[in-house]
Each structure stands twice: as structure tokens, then as C-alpha cells.
Amino acid sequence: MPLPSSLRRAAQLVLVCVALFAFMGAGDQAARFNDLGHRLMCVCGCNQILLECNHVGCKYSDTMRAELAAAIERGDNDDLTLQGFVQKYGTTVMAAPTTTGFNRVAWIMPYLALVLGIVTVSLIVRAWKMRPLVLPEGAITPIKGEELERFRSQARKDTEL
Amino acid sequence: MSQIGSFALLLALALSAYAFLAGTFALLKPGATSERLGETARRAGIAVFWIVLLAGVVLVVAAFQNDFSIEYIRQHSNIDLPAPYKFATLWSGQEGSLLFWSLLLATYGFVLRLRHKTDTRLFAYASVIIAAVQVFFLLLLNFAAKPFALAPGPMPADGNGLNPLLQYPEMVIHPPMLYLGYVGFTVPFAFALGALIMRYPGEKWIRITRVWTMVTWGFLTCGIFLGAHWAYSVLGWGGYWGWDPVENASLMPWLTGTAFLHSVMMQEKRGMLKIWNMWLIFATFGLSIFGTFLTRSGVVNSVHAFAQSSIGDWFVVFLALIAATCAFFFFKNKSSLRSEHKLESLASRESSFLFNNLLLLVACFTVLWGTLFPVLSEWVQGTKVTVGPPFFNRVNIPVALLLLLLTALGPLLAWRKTSLESIRRNFLGPALGALASGILLVALGMRPWKDVSYFYSLMTIMLSVLVGLTVLSEFVRGGRVIARHTGQNLFSSMVQLAHRNTRRYGGYIVHFGVIVVMIGFAGSAFNQDVEKEMGYGDKVSVGAYTLVCKSYTQDDKPNYSSEWAVMDVFKNGRQIDTLYPERRFYKASQQTSTMVANRSTMKEDLYVVYEGLNQDTGRPIIKIHLNPLVMWIWVGVWLIIGGTVVALIPNAAPVRVTAPVRVQAAPVGAGD
Numbered sequence: 001m002p003l004p005s006s007l008r009r010a011a012q013l014v015l016v017c018v019a020l021f022a023f024m025g026a027g028d029q030a031a032r033f034n035d036l037g038h039r040l041m042c043v044c045g046c047n048q049i050l051l052e053c054n055h056v057g058c059k060y061s062d063t064m065r066a067e068l069a070a071a072i073e074r075g076d077n078d079d080l081t082l083q084g085f086v087q088k089y090g091t092t093v094m095a096a097p098t099t100t101g102f103n104r105v106a107w108i109m110p111y112l113a114l115v116l117g118i119v120t121v122s123l124i125v126r127a128w129k130m131r132p133l134v135l136p137e138g139a140i141t142p143i144k145g146e147e148l149e150r151f152r153s154q155a156r157k158d159t160e161l
Numbered sequence: 162m163s164q165i166g167s168f169a170l171l172l173a174l175a176l177s178a179y180a181f182l183a184g185t186f187a188l189l190k191p192g193a194t195s196e197r198l199g200e201t202a203r204r205a206g207i208a209v210f211w212i213v214l215l216a217g218v219v220l221v222v223a224a225f226q227n228d229f230s231i232e233y234i235r236q237h238s239n240i241d242l243p244a245p246y247k248f249a250t251l252w253s254g255q256e257g258s259l260l261f262w263s264l265l266l267a268t269y270g271f272v273l274r275l276r277h278k279t280d281t282r283l284f285a286y287a288s289v290i291i292a293a294v295q296v297f298f299l300l301l302l303n304f305a306a307k308p309f310a311l312a313p314g315p316m317p318a319d320g321n322g323l324n325p326l327l328q329y330p331e332m333v334i335h336p337p338m339l340y341l342g343y344v345g346f347t348v349p350f351a352f353a354l355g356a357l358i359m360r361y362p363g364e365k366w367i368r369i370t371r372v373w374t375m376v377t378w379g380f381l382t383c384g385i386f387l388g389a390h391w392a393y394s395v396l397g398w399g400g401y402w403g404w405d406p407v408e409n410a411s412l413m414p415w416l417t418g419t420a421f422l423h424s425v426m427m428q429e430k431r432g433m434l435k436i437w438n439m440w441l442i443f444a445t446f447g448l449s450i451f452g453t454f455l456t457r458s459g460v461v462n463s464v465h466a467f468a469q470s471s472i473g474d475w476f477v478v479f480l481a482l483i484a485a486t487c488a489f490f491f492f493k494n495k496s497s498l499r500s501e502h503k504l505e506s507l508a509s510r511e512s513s514f515l516f517n518n519l520l521l522l523v524a525c526f527t528v529l530w531g532t533l534f535p536v537l538s539e540w541v542q543g544t545k546v547t548v549g550p551p552f553f554n555r556v557n558i559p560v561a562l563l564l565l566l567l568t569a570l571g572p573l574l575a576w577r578k579t580s581l582e583s584i585r586r587n588f589l590g591p592a593l594g595a596l597a598s599g600i601l602l603v604a605l606g607m608r609p610w611k612d613v614s615y616f617y618s619l620m621t622i623m624l625s626v627l628v629g630l631t632v633l634s635e636f637v638r639g640g641r642v643i644a645r646h647t648g649q650n651l652f653s654s655m656v657q658l659a660h661r662n663t664r665r666y667g668g669y670i671v672h673f674g675v676i677v678v679m680i681g682f683a684g685s686a687f688n689q690d691v692e693k694e695m696g697y698g699d700k701v702s703v704g705a706y707t708l709v710c711k712s713y714t715q716d717d718k719p720n721y722s723s724e725w726a727v728m729d730v731f732k733n734g735r736q737i738d739t740l741y742p743e744r745r746f747y748k749a750s751q752q753t754s755t756m757v758a759n760r761s762t763m764k765e766d767l768y769v770v771y772e773g774l775n776q777d778t779g780r781p782i783i784k785i786h787l788n789p790l791v792m793w794i795w796v797g798v799w800l801i802i803g804g805t806v807v808a809l810i811p812n813a814a815p816v817r818v819t820a821p822v823r824v825q826a827a828p829v830g831a832g833d
Contacts, residue, residue, distance in 0.1 A: 031612075041547050047405065049550060052398045054755075054772055054784060091544050096552035097534065102542050106534045110527040110556040117519045125512055128504035152578075 322749025342381025667808025684790025
């Protein structure tokens with residue numbers, strides 16, 4: 001059944017807004033520092049994001065923050081900056097897996113699970129809709145079609161819910 | 162003291178094993194003799210509770226008596242430890258917390274066995290399964306993680322003390338709540354497996370376990386958020402959730418448990434999803450055990466996992482046994498799980514539950530996947546990677562938004578089939594309200610196009626408004642009907658409405674609590690912070706606040722020494738508060754801990770952390786966070802708990818309204 005035109009227009013408007021919001025972006029140096037600093041881990045063993053490590057006297061976080069600020073100041077792009085950290089501190093410095101090599105699997109799997117799940121549920125729904133209902137002997141024959149709608153409408157009127 | 166505790170645990174193991182074996186035998190060979198044998202098994206199970214309780218009491222008494230001859234007490238207590246924390250020693254370490262697990266399981270088993278007359282045979286099955294789980298934990302306590310093991314060498318004068326991070330009031334209640342949740346899922350699991358084994362007809366077992374499941378879910382919810390509040394108040398990094406493996410371990414059974422609470426309604430009302438529900442509760446219990454395994458095996462790095470030990474192998478074997486047992490009985494008796502109805506329409510309550518379950522399970526899978534990916538990565542490519550908050554936020558936030566959308570849609574859909582006209586009629590108002598809230602927020606200065614986190618924040622708030630309005634409309638529509646029939650005002654009618662169907666309307670209150678929590682989460686996109694070394698009279702500004710360092714000083718107490726600052730807080734030039742951020746140094750454990758000073762309002766938290774003294778200048782370094790809407794999270798949790806309690810209250814009997822009979826006026830002169 002096609003959607004009413006008002007609903008279709010509303011859906012289109014929402015889609016345009018989502019696309020606009022998702023693809024527009026702005027970045028200055030402070031924002032980049034904040035963004036990159038939240039994509040790196042402090043390597044002192046505290047298991048905290050670099051910009052959230054709050055240990056006074058931490059041997060790493062101050063130095064790392066200074067290195068990050070220097071890289072941004074130099075004009076290094078995001079990839080180059082992060083790569084520099086990986087080379088110096090190892091792969092565990094990245095707060096999330098990269099999107100290269102085997103690490104891509106980390107990102108793909110959740111979305112794949114979602115897609116597979118939606119497909120599976122849709123197939124289940126379809127199969128259930130097609131499945132004939134086996135009624136025990138002597139059971140009352142189910143009502144269908146217009147008669148069913150009439151009863152439903154009556155029930156709605158009676159309950160007003 | 163140690164001998165009493167050890168003997169109690171050994172006796173409890175013997176009795177649990179008896180309850181399991183005798184109970185199994187009685188169920189396999191029905192008859193009068195077996196009935197008596199089954200009764201002895203039940204009583205043995207009851208006795209296990211008293212004996213494990215004795216072991217727990219012995220450990221607590223040992224802590225209060227500073228009995229450092231017991232290694233566990235030496236490791237987790239000290240003479241000057243305040244009394245509440247001495248009590249908390251019971252669950253502060255590996256061995257004690259396993260004893261606590263066992264004690265809670267024995268308590269649940271005790272209550273269950275006392276109520277056996279509800280359905281003697283089903284309860285007997287559940288009792289045997291609980292006894293089997295109890296045997297596992299008592300085996301651990303007797304042979305792998307002994308809480309009463311003696312310390313080597315002469316008795317030390319003092320203990321190592323409790324981890325300072327655990328010396329916080331919430332730590333006295335957070336672990337018990339969490340454990341009540343973890344352990345509690347054993348009960349619905351036991352009933353489900355029992356029902357499967359005995360091919361239990363009908364859905365009565367689900368009605369029996371409904372209260373158990375909801376109580377357990379409530380405890381787990383409470384435990385998770387108490388943990389979040391503790392992290393926020395103690396760890397001093399300004400956040401409440403760090404996607405740490407231990408946090409994830411508690412979230413996973415919560416997600417599957419939430420899915421179960423929804424889908425089980427389909428089985429009750431429509432006789433559908435029987436196989437699904439069975440596996441969902443198996444998975445929930447399995448994830449509770451898996452979470453316990455994660456925190457104790459050293460498989461993953463975590464800031465608050467227990468020390469690495471060999472008990473991980475025990476858990477692997479136990480998990481394998483659980484999976485094999487569940488699979489065996491499922492394949493043996495799956496014919497008893499046939500669905501009684503078919504799905505009639507995609508636009509129905511049934512399909513909304515299916516998609517709700519799907520999203521909750523995808524979220525659970527994502528958390529599990531992210532938690533274990535470092536291990537997988539090391540195994541496959543030889544290098545460990547970090548899977549931290551950026552990963553979890555990026556993959557889970559879209560799923561959470563979809564869930565919010567379904568939370569709004571679900572209540573508007575009827576069982577079996579809903580017409581598009583009905584959806585449009587009920588959904589249009591809330592949708593317009595949500596859209597208006599979005600426009601208002603943009604007009605007030607929210608700029609979702611500047612950062613994806615702002616965009617997510619806006620969507621979260623809009624969808625939360627949508628859910629809130631649909632929930633409200635459900636209350637108002639139902640309340641109006643009652644008001645019309647009874648003449649009560651709308652509010653009283655809504656209260657009566659909730660009382661008539663506590664489960665449904667309690668659930669709506671829970672949904673309302675969830676959106677309040679989500680709005681609290683949305684605030685995190687706008688967090689600000691500033692860090693500064695502050696001398697006397699120094700000022701620092703964040704948001705609308707200005708903080709002035711009035712003084713900083715030190716103190717010494719028996720259990721710890723401390724440094725703190727006195728910070729006057731100004732807003733619009735007027736002093737509104739004084740905060741005392743503190744840092745403590747615990748003598749026994751030689752560790753430090755932060756005591757955050759937090760000025761919390763519904764609008765925002767002014768969260769001040771004393772990070773320590775700069776050794777060169779002798780001045781304190783203060784970090785100030787301005788975290789919007791955090792209090793909404795804690796308020797939302799109270800609503801969730803309130804809603805759960807409402808859902809547990811039995812329904813009131815429906816009010817019968819006598820329809821007025823119109824009496825036709827007699828014509829003038831009639832009857833003359």
C-alpha cells in the first residue's frame with residue numbers, strides 16, 4: 001500500500017536533513033586536537049582515553065598531548081598524526097581498531113550482524129505469515145476478512161482504546 | 162575461625178551434591194520412595210543456604226576481628242578500615258566474591274524451595290538445576306579459590322587493606338546489587354531448562370518466573386547504574402561509562418534479559434517464540450557466567466578485573482557443560498516448543514517485539530565482539546589492538562537510536578494486526594512534538610551539522626520526546642476512558658489505569674525512565690573541561706561558572722592521609738557554593754584515590770577533581786568538568802526502578818461500571 005503523499009514528503013525531508021547533518025563538518029585546530037585526543041589511548045596502563053587520563057605525574061599523557069599538539073601545529077593530517085603515534089607507541093595506542101587489514105573485520109561484523117538479523121527476522125516474519133495454522137479438532141473456525149474487521153472495529157468502539 | 166568456614170563450605174558442597182543427585186534420581190524414577198527422596202533433596206538444598214550463610218558470616222566476623230591469619234582477610238582488610246568496608250570485604254576479592262555468589266544463589270534456592278507447592282514437579286526440576294550450579298561454585302570455593310586459606314608464615318600485625326577505589330559508600334551496595342542480578346538469572350534459567358526437560362505444557366512456567374526475572378533484571382539495572390555512579394564519583398575522569406570489559410560483562414546479560422522480558426510476552430499472550438525465549442534465557446544465564454569468567458580469568462585487560470588466576474579453566478568447562486546440556490535437551494524435546502499462532506501482519510505488536518529483540522541482540526553481540534576482539538586480533542595477527550569507547554559508541558549509538566524509535570512505535574501497535582490509519586492517528590501527534598523539540602533545540606543553539614556527536618545528541622533527544630509523548634498518550638487515552646466511566650479526575654483515572662494493568666503501565670514507566678537516561682547520555686556531547694594549577698586566589702572559568710581557589714590543605718586520619726582544596730564557586734558574579742575536591746592516600750595499601758567535589762543540578766554538573774600537587778611549585782592541579790544533564794541519568798534510573806516495582810504489583814480487580822438504564826418517562830396521566 002503506497003504511503004500518503006504527506007508522509008512521503010515528511011520522510012524525504014527527514015532524509016535530506018539526515019544527509020545534511022551527517023556530511024557537513026567543520027574543524028579547527030582545537031576541535032582536531034579534541035577529536036584526535038579522543039581517538040588515542042594513554043599508554044601508562046590506566047586504560048583511559050588520552051585526553052581523559054587524569055593521573056598527576058603520568059609519565060606519558062603530558063608528553064603525548066604535547067606531541068599531538070605539535071603534530072597538529074605542523075599541519076600533519078589526521079592519518080599521518082595517528083600513524084606517528086602507532087609507530088612510536090604500538091598499535092594499542094589507537095582507541096579503536098583501524099580500518100585496514102584484519103582490523104576491518106572489527107567494524108564490519110556488527111553491521112553485518114544487524115543486516116543479517118534484519119534479513120533473518122524478515123524471513124521469519126514472512127514464513128510465519130505463510131504458515132497454515134493447525135487447529136485442533138473441534139476448534140472454532142477462525143473468522144477472516146470483512147467479518148474479522150467488523151469485530152475488530154466493534155471491539156475498538158467498545159473499549160475506546 | 163578458618164576451620165569453621167572451611168568445614169562449612171565442605172559440608173555445603175556435600176549437601177548440594179546430595180540435593181542434585183537425590184533430586185535427579187527422584188525425578189527419574191517417580192514413585193512413593195522417590196517422593197520421599199525428593200523431599201530430602203529439597204531439604205538438603207534448604208540446609209545449603211544456612212551453611213553457606215554461616216561461611217559468609219564467618220568471613221565477615223574474621224574481617225571485623227582482624228584475623229589476618231586468613232590470607233583473604235590479610236589481602237583485603239586492615240585494622241583501621243571503617244566498619245561498612247569491613248563488611249564489604251566479603252565481596253572485595255576473588256575468593257570472597259565467589260562465596261558471595263554462592264550465598265546469593267543459596268538464598269534464591271532457599272526461597273524457591275520454600276515455595277515448592279506452587280508446582281511441585283517443576284520446582285523440583287528447578288531445584289535440581291540450581292543445586293547443580295551451586296555444586297560448581299562450591300567446588301571452586303573448596304578447591305580453586307579458597308576464602309579461608311591460611312596466610313603463609315607468622316600472622317602479620319596488619320593487613321594490606323581494601324583497594325581505595327572500593328572505599329566508597331556505593332561500593333557497599335553496588336556489588337551486591339550486581340550479583341543479585343547476575344545470580345538471579347539462574348532462577349528463570351532453571352525453570353526454563355526444567356520446563357524443557359519435562360516438556361512442561363502451557364506457559365505457566367513463564368508466569369511463575371515472571372516475577373523472578375523482573376526482580377533480577379531490576380537488581381542488575383540497579384547494579385549497573387550504581388557502578389556507573391561510583392565510576393563517576395570516584396575515578397575522577399569525568400565520565401560514568403568507559404566500555405571497560407567488566408562493565409561490558411554486566412551489560413551483556415542485561416541486554417539479553419531485556420530482550421527476554423519483552424519477547425516472553427509473546428509467548429504468554431500468543432503462544433509464540435517458545436524456542437527463541439528458551440534460548441534467550443539460556444544465553445542470559447550463560448552470559449552471566451561468561452561475565453564472571455571474563456572478570457576473573459585475566460583473558461581481557463580491565464581496570465577493575467580480579468587478579469589473573471587459574472579459575473578461568475573451571476569456568477570454560479562449566480560454560481561448555483551448560484551449552485551441551487541446553488543443546489541436548491533442546492534437540493531432545495524441541496517438539497514441545499511448537500508455536501500456537503502465526504504472525505498475521507508486519508504492523509503488529511509481535512513484529513515490533515521481534516525487531517526489538519533483534520536490536521537488543523545486535524547490541525549485545527557488538528559489545529561481546531568488541532570485548533573479545535583484542536583476544537581474536539592477537540590470535541590472528543599476533544598483535545593486540547585496543548577496542549575502546551570510540552568503537553563502542555560508533556557502532557552502538559545507531560542501534561540505540563533505532564531501539565528508541567521502536568520503543569515509541571511498539572506501544573502503538575496492537576497484537577495481531579494494526580491498521581496504518583490507527584498508526585497514523587496515534588503517531589502523528591508525538592511525531593510532530595518530536596519534530597518541534599528538534600526545531601526548538603536548533604533555535605536554542607544546538608548545531609548538529611558541526612559534529613556527529615551533536616547530531617546523535619539531537620536525534621536522541623528528539624526520539625526521547627517521541628517515546629515520552631507516546632507513553633503519555635497511552636496513559637491519557639486510557640485514563641480518559643476510565644474518567645468518563647467513573648467520573649474521577651484524569652490523574653486519578655491514570656493511577657487506576659496503571660493499577661489495573663501494572664505490568665503494561667509499569668513497563669511504560671520503565672520506558673519513560675529509559676528516555677530520561679538517554680537524554681542524560683545525550684548531554685555528554687557538550688561536556689567541557691579545563692585543567693589548571695591553582696594557587697591561593699587563582700581563578701578559572703568554565704561555562705557560566707568561575708571558581709576561585711580559597712585555600713588548599715592536608716589532613717591525616719588513621720586509614721588515610723589527604724590533600725584537598727577549598728574552591729568558591731561563582732555564577733554571574735554571585736557566590737553560589739563552596740566545593741572541596743580531595744585526594745586521599747591510603748596507608749595500608751599505599752594507593753591513592755580521588756574524592757570528586759560535584760555540584761549537581763538538572764541542567765549540569767560542575768565536577769571538580771583534585772588531581773594532586775605539582776611537586777615543583779607545591780600548588781594543586783585542579784581539573785574542572787562541566788557535564789550537562791548527568792543528573793537526568795540518575796533520575797531516569799529511579800524511574801526505571803519505580804516502573805519495575807509498579808510492574809511487580811498485582812493487578813487491581815477491574816472496576817465494574819453499571820451501565821445506566823434509561824427509563825422512559827411515563828406519559829402524563831399514565832397509571833391513572
